[in-house]
Amino acid sequence: ILLDESGSLQQSDPSGARVDAAKYLIKQWSALSVESGVKIAIQTMGFSGSIADAGGRWLDAGSDYPQLKDDLEAFRSRDSGQQTDYWMALDGARQALAQRAQHGGSTCQAILWFSDGKLDAFSTYADAKGKDVVKPYLDDKTDNAAATSAAAKDLCRKGGVADQVRSSGIATFAIGLA
Numbered sequence: 232i233l234l235d236e237s238g239s240l241q242q243s244d245p246s247g248a249r250v251d252a253a254k255y256l257i258k259q260w261s262a263l264s265v266e267s268g269v270k271i272a273i274q275t276m277g278f279s280g281s282i283a284d285a286g287g288r289w290l291d292a293g294s295d296y297p298q299l300k301d302d303l304e305a306f307r308s309r310d311s312g313q314q315t316d317y318w319m320a321l322d323g324a325r326q327a328l329a330q331r332a333q334h335g336g337s338t339c340q341a342i343l344w345f346s347d348g349k350l351d352a353f354s355t356y357a358d359a360k361g362k363d364v365v366k367p368y369l370d371d372k373t374d375n376a377a378a379t380s381a382a383a384k385d386l387c388r389k390g391g392v393a394d395q396v397r398s399s400g401i402a403t404f405a406i407g408l409a
């Protein structure tokens with residue numbers, strides 16, 4: 232589950248409808264998992280200028296339902312990001328799913344993506360050490376308009392991130408909030 236954390240949510244989703252919707256979804260998946268015995272592994276991830284997971288762990292919808300609810304609830308106040316970089320979001324989710332499949336997880340995979348905004352990217356993001364790093368789809372630091380244009384071009388080009396997700400068999404469901 233991929234949740235927008237951009238600052239525009241303060242106006243478009245002040246009550247956290249994205250969180251309520253995601254919590255409802257995992258409630259249904261939890262019931263399905265418990266009733267059918269099917270394991271449904273979920274990782275919650277947020278994005279604005281880059282991707283951030285909620286702990287780097289995959290949780291089972293059935294047995295870990297309380298923890299999943301808590302993880303999702305933490306997103307309610309995450310609404311101060313300065314970007315809405317779909318390229319970074321989709322690529323981060325794609326990498327997490329590829330890594331899971333590589334380590335024995337199911338290849339029946341989906342991304343549920345909640346966002347309110349249009350693509351808006353800066354040329355850099357802070358890495359895990361807090362260092363400013365140029366985005367992977369750019370050669371060098373540039374202005375925000377050029378970074379947004381480059382992200383859109385690379386996201387949708389033949390063989391770009393969107394194609395990589397599709398060719399990996401990952402279903403993508405985008406839920407627009409505004």
